[in-house]
Amino acid sequence: AQKVTQAQTEISVVEKEDVTLDCVYETRDTTYYLFWYKQPPSGELVFLIRRNSFDEQNEISGRYSWNFQKSTSSFNFTITASQVVDSAVYFCALITYYNQGGKLIFGQGTELSVKP
């Protein structure tokens, strides 16, 4: 079975603090993709990153960075020097190669609140 767990339901930080959002996944497939999406109050899903199971390199994009560790089945997301505009719900998601291409399994989401 495939599953994505985001244990942190809500996180509140003060602007300029660093914050890490945790994501743990389960799958028996060896080929899969992991995603992070941002969902602002408007509801639209904003794509942040996709990582395939064969690429464990960490990635940095501006203030965002991702740490993928297959050994612990984790794909954590860190925001450095957080800003108020980062306030949103963040979802981690999984798709496996054999899973009807496009059928995403989402975690429960983490609501991030960045206060000025």
Next chain:
Amino acid sequence: GAVVSQHPSWVICKSGTSVKIECRSLDFQATTMFWYRQFPKQSLMLMATSNEGSKATYEQGVEKDKFLINHASLTLSTLTVTSAHPEDSSFYICSAAPDRSGNTIYFGEGSWLTVV
């Protein structure tokens, strides 16, 4: 610009009426589209897989007679909520992919349905 367009963004309907939501892939043909539902403060849950030219595949617990899905062309899938009730009020969002690899997935903007 949007690669997958969803319409309407907001809809209010009276209890007992039906409402149709459209999902269009603008730049590619999608033999498969996916419909998700999201209640407030909850994650996105897959409702059904829309298959062009054939019947949709519904997830367990989703009433196929209540949530009618039609995928008549390679660029359009529609979700019709029949005999809507207040408990159907939710955020509905579709996704589509140009292939089955899972490498690239596009989401529509989402549709907020309120049944009064």
